[in-house]
Amino acid sequence: IVLTQSPGNLSVSPGETVTLSCRASQSVSSLDIAWYQQRPGQAPKILMYDTSVRPTGIPDKFDGSGSGTDFTLTISRLEPEDFAVYFCQHYGDSVTFGGGTKVEVK
C-alpha cells in the first residue's frame, strides 16, 4: 500500500479550517488508517485511528473521515500549536506512512 498525501504544503491563517488528503494505492479498510501530528523537533503524536476515532485528549477540532482509497483529516479553527506536519498511516497487515502535509502560517 502506498499512501499519497496532498497537498505537500499548505499555507493558512490562524482560525481557518483545513482539509488534508491521504490517498491509498488500493482500497483499504477504514479501520486501518491513522493520522499523526509532528511538531518541529518532536516525536509524532497520534491524532486519529480507525479513520475517525480520536484518542483520549484529542480535541474535536480534529475530524477524520473517508473510505476505500480516499481519507481526509479536517482541522478546524487553526491555532498556533496546530501548525505542524501531518502524516497518515496504514496499518493492519502492513505499515506505511504517507509523505506528510506541512501546515504553515500564511
Add this chain to the structure above:
Amino acid sequence: VQLVESGGGVVQPGRSLRLSCATSGFTFTNYALHWVRQAPGKGLEWVAFISYDGEKKYYADSVKGRFTISRDISRNTVSLQMNTLTPEDTATYYCAREGCSSATCRAELSPVDFWGQGTLVTVSS
C-alpha cells in the same frame, strides 16, 4: 509510559550499530513495539515490528536481512541490531508502542500511541 532510545551515533558505511529502547510505565509483555525512522527533513518510514510476545517480527523491505528487532523482558527493552549500514540509513530512529494491548488489538499491526524522543544515526565515512 516512557520510551527512551539510546545507541545512536556516527558510523561508517558497512559497519553495525545496535539501538536500544528502555520502556517503563506499562506492562511490557502486553504490548507490541515498532521502530520508525525519519531521515533529516523527510517523512516517517516504518522499519520493524515485534509482537508482544516476541514471536512475530516484521521488517520493511529496505532493511530486511540487515536489521533485527528483539525484546528483552528482563530489562523491558526493545533493540534494533543494524548491520551493513549505508548512508540511506541515516535518520532519527524512534521506538513506539502500539496503542492496544495483546488482549484488545483487533489487527496484527496497530497504530502507535507512545513514542520515544528518538536517537540519531548518521552513516558517513
